[in-house]
Amino acid sequence: MILRHTILWIWKVVDPLFFLCSRLHYINNGSKGQSIFRVRITKYKGDNFTLSDGTCINRNDFLLKIHLHNVRLINEHLKIKNDLIRARLIYKLVLGSMPLLAVYLKGHPQEVKIKGVIGITTINKGVRSLGFECYPPSNRLYIYFKKIGQLPIFLLSSSSFKNFHKNQLTYLFLSKRKLYDIYWQNPASK
Helix, strand or coil: CHHHHHHHHHHHHHHHHHHCCCCCEEEEHHHHHHEEEEEEEEECCCCECCCCCCCCEECCEEEEEEECHHHHHHHHCCCCCHHHHHHHHHHHHHHHHHHHHHHHHHHCCCCEEEEEEEEEEEECCCHHHHHEECCCCCCCCHHHHHHHHHHHHHHHHHHCCCCHHCCCCCEEEEHHHHHHHHHHHCCHCC
């Protein structure tokens, strides 16, 4: 437990620097609170994919890249020992942030150019029910470095290290059309 607290303390110190260097933005909804996502526009550099709704994701397409605010999640849920309860709470936070993501993208100045949402994770259970589609990256070097980057998250969020090698790195894609279909709530229609 002391190791976890030490890693979390270091992460809290480093996270603001990472935030500044990574060009990430918070998604806020004024008085209703803050999303669990931090986002930025990126050019996709992986293999081409066609999503289930027919959206083609090609190299150099603009996507909204999502990052979970992991240090916040872990800090808020560190005392919860049961992995299943922790996973359910995180799922609810992500689900509650999805409409804010839709609003953010709809109001973005480059919205027309952006084809969808992308994330990358080793913890991908339950993402399909949120509308995401999963595809494995093909570049082994990229996978290796990303898994090293995911290691602190896994160490802090899991009760057992033995399953880390089983977690596969996965791209999460959600087309703009599907994001709007599922989560966009037009304020004019209320």
